[in-house]
Amino acid sequence: MSASKAETIAKTAHRVLTRRGVVWLGQTCNLRCRFCYFQSRIEAKDHPEHPFMSLSKAKSIMDTLRHHYGNSAIDIQGGEPTIFPGIEDLCRHCADIGLLPTLITNALVLAKRDACQRLKDAGVRDLLVSVHGLGQNYDDVVGVPGAHKKQMAALDNCVAVGMPVRFNCVLTNSSLPHLANVARLAERVGARAVNFIAFNPFEDQQKGERSREDVAAYSEVTPPLIAALDILNAADIEANVRYFPLCQVPDAYRKHLYNFQQLPYDLHEWDYASWSWTDMKPQRMRDGGLSPLISLRQANFRSPMYKGDPGYLADASISAEDEYRHSAFIRAREHCGYKFAPACDACGAKAICDGFHGDYAAFFGFGEAAPIQTDTPLDDPRHYISRQMKVVEPEDAGWAL
Structure with a gap:
């Protein structure tokens, strides 16, 4: 199913600091992506960040982001947020207080259209869908047979119910041959933006050994990345590249590169002020109260x-x-x-x-x-x-x- 082109989306070259927060509900997931930042916490059920927090704790975090930090949007992560008990109630609460919710999701649960419709009815503003490959390649990367088929059904359901989507795609060796088709998929479903993310050892990945099998050299990434950016530019779809040295693309493509100094000026990225608080362990665990606020x-x-x-x-x-x-x-x-x-x-x-x-x-x-x-x-x-x-x-x- 193709998305309608009827909606007019405002765009700007004016750069202001983002007002978007982020929260991790717990590292419980229905996939096993081999490059996941939180791989160890997802595997270890006894890790203090593995289980989902309570709905009341999650709501308290949202209230703090809205009323203390002044955030007006929120990226809700899990693990996988669509399997969080009470996710619709949480999204409804966010929308009610003026903290417009986005789910960062693999979207497999939304292969059932009624699940997609319920999230839209609960006030979800959009989905940031993790599309880290296509076909069998995607199934292999995430460790679940049939995952690609479910994700494609979910994207069709998003189009059908009018749920806006954006894409994340990690730049691994396995994803590089698929970047152009990920860009074409974004055009087909009317994605508002596509983020290509360099594979870096953040979070749990710092503790393991990254292998040459997964990590691509910048010079290997650049040609397929530029080809995908050309497709997205021709389709007038916003494209961003995270954590990639400025010198690794020609001048005309540097406008797409967002490293740590540029991230605060991306409206769909996270506010460093509130992120500094939600990233503290008490805000990422099921048990215990919340940390004192910090500027x-x-x-x-x-x-x-x-x-x-x-x-x-x-x-x-x-x-x-x-x-x-x-x-x-x-x-x-x-x-x-x-x-x-x-x-x-x-x-x-x-x-x-x-x-x-x-x-x-x-x-x-x-x-x-x-x-x-x-x-x-x-x-x-x-x-x-x-x-x-x-x-x-x-x-x-x-x-x-």
Whole structure:
């Protein structure tokens, strides 16, 4: 089934800080994706983050995101949120308080149309569907026979009931041959955006050994990625690439690249302030209460990068944009171990790029680094992304356009 082209979607090149939060309900899932960030927690039923939290705890988190952090949208994750008991009640609560809900989902449950309709009736604004391959390849990657067929039925159901969708696709060796067809699928079902995400060892993946079987070199990713971006651009579908060095694509495609310094300016990405709170263990576990609230500046001050500055918390010269950029530095360099190659010193975009993920050189070295030549060094993280037209939901038009 093809999506209708009748709806007009507002877009803008104006970049403002996102107001979208994120919550993890518990690492319980109906798939076993081999590159999942939370692989260990999903497998281990005795892990404190494995079981779903209560509906009342989830609602309390949502209230905090809306009324303290000022978030106006929420990405709800599991594990798999469609199997969370009370998911419709939770989404209805979010919609009622002005925190418009998105589910990050594999969508298999929605192969039944009535399940899709119930979520729409509960106030779900859209779905971010994980499409990490197609056909047998998808079934192999997620570890469940027949998963692709169910996902395609779910997407058809979304079209039928008028549920907007966006796609996530992780850039693994196995997904690269399918990127162009994932882009064509996005066009067929009328997806509003497609996110291609470099396969990095975040969360549980940091504890294991990534294999060359899964991890593709940037130079291997770039050709099929550009082909997919061309298809999406021709279809006027927003396309984003996460965690990919700026020098690895030609200049015309850098508007699509969102690394840690650019993420706060993507309306469909997460607010670093509220994320710093929901990422704390009490907000990710079934048991126990919630953590004390924390501001982004306070979260930054806990990092070795800034706690040595006794005036940091009270420095009036530090703007909100500065706080978000400082958080980006912490996330890239301290949390994820990003590194710059020696060649990066000659790059005019070094100040707005994260560099190469910390373990990438162990596989491939730094030979792919290609310094970008600029008239003067770039220092505005929005330099390239300000060329991109991004989707603005009707509810966000008053502040995002």
